[in-house]
Amino acid sequence: MTAVDTVRHVIDKHGKLKADVANLAEDADLYAAGMTSNASVNVMLAVEDAFDIEFPDELLSKCTFTSIGSICSAVKGLLEAAA
Amino acid sequence: MHSTRAGTTMEHPGVLIGCDIHPVFNVVESLDIFGDRYLARVFTPAEQAACEGVAFAERLAARYAAKESILKLLKVPAEVAVPWTDIEIGAETSGAPTVSLTGRAAEIAATLGVSVIELTLSHDAGLAMAVAAAVVGVKVEALAA
Numbered sequence: 001m002t003a004v005d006t007v008r009h010v011i012d013k014h015g016k017l018k019a020d021v022a023n024l025a026e027d028a029d030l031y032a033a034g035m036t037s038n039a040s041v042n043v044m045l046a047v048e049d050a051f052d053i054e055f056p057d058e059l060l061s062k063c064t065f066t067s068i069g070s071i072c073s074a075v076k077g078l079l080e081a082a083a
Numbered sequence: 084m085h086s087t088r089a090g091t092t093m094e095h096p097g098v099l100i101g102c103d104i105h106p107v108f109n110v111v112e113s114l115d116i117f118g119d120r121y122l123a124r125v126f127t128p129a130e131q132a133a134c135e136g137v138a139f140a141e142r143l144a145a146r147y148a149a150k151e152s153i154l155k156l157l158k159v160p161a162e163v164a165v166p167w168t169d170i171e172i173g174a175e176t177s178g179a180p181t182v183s184l185t186g187r188a189a190e191i192a193a194t195l196g197v198s199v200i201e202l203t204l205s206h207d208a209g210l211a212m213a214v215a216a217a218v219v220g221v222k223v224e225a226l227a228a
Contacts, residue, residue, distance in 0.1 A: 014116075037151055038109040041125060041167075045117045057186075061164040 006050050007071050011035075014042040026069040031062070040065045047071060053078045099197065099219055101155030104212040105148040110140045125150075125167040133174060144211035145204040146172045152215040153182060153200060157191045165191070172202070180204050182215070195219055 001009075004026065011030065012021040018034035035043070043065060048054055053075065055064070064074050113121045122131055126143060134142035150170045159165050169188035173181040182200040184192050192200075196219040204213050 036109075038105065038113065038147065041121065042113055042116065045113075045120055045124070048120075057166045058164050060166050062159075062161040064164070066161065 003051075003072050003075060004068060007047060007068050007075070010043055010046045010050055011068065011071075014046045015039050024068065026072070027067050030065065030067055035065075043071070047075060051075050051079065053082065097218060099156045099158070099195065099217045100215065101152040101157075102212070102214045103148040103151035103155065104210055105144045105151070107140050107144040107206065107209050107211055110144045110147060114140065114143075127168050127171045130172055138206075141206045141211060145206050145213060148211045148213035149180065149182075149202055149204055149215065152202070152213040153184075153188070156200065156215045156217060157188065157195065157197070159188075159191060163187065163191070172204075192217075 008021050008024075011017065011024075015021065015030060015033075015035045016039045017024070017030065019028075024030075024033060030040075040062075044055055044060075055074065055078070059074055059078075064070055122143075126134070126146060130143075130146055134146065136142070147167075149172045150167050153170050154165060157165075165187045169184060169186040171183040171185070173183060175181055180202045182202050184200075192198075197217045200215050200217045202213060202215045204211070206212070
């Protein structure tokens with residue numbers, strides 16, 4: 001499973017979107033697709049579990065969790081920093 | 084610059100407000116799934132302690148709504164990171180809620196000229212809500228008008 005697939009799975013489980021995650025573009029706005037603030041917290045915690053990472057305070061912006069692509073980008077950066 | 088009705092000017096519209104409504108179930112669900120990790124990322128130790136009791140989830144939901152209402156009041160840009168724990172909801176001895184800001188939230192408030200945020204909370208029928216308000220940037224001549 002790729003990182004994008006993993007993030008899609010997490011969003012499908014915790015994002016509470018009104019749209020089908022499988023058909024969502026990587027740059028599609030998750031908030032516009034129905035993700036609430038609280039759901040974004042759950043997505044963040046589930047992504048941390050999935051990749052064994054922790055989002056530092058400086059990444060806790062709305063932008064970080066705006067799209068599948070932005071989440072994957074943040075995950076990639078954290079994994080590279082930990083390597 | 085914005086004109087007042089009296090013809091004087093202010094550096095800012097004068098009042099910032101924010102509101103939020105939050106289902107208690109969302110907090111219950113997050114606690115069930117993520118437990119202490121959810122608590123630690125969203126609520127300060129003092130907030131967690133203050134919410135102890137039979138209405139734990141309702142009180143947490145009200146504080147979550149409060150944090151969101153204050154983020155709206157501060158008009159935090161999407162690219163700016165503000166940890167939820169930068170905003171702490173406390174209480175006076177009367178029970179009235181208080182707001183304490185640290186870190187980036189405090190920096191943004193200072194930039195806007197916000198020194199005190201007034202807050203009201205409520206919860207009922209599975210929903211919690213909060214309204215936050217602050218008076219900012221009023222020049223002396225505007226107050227005297």
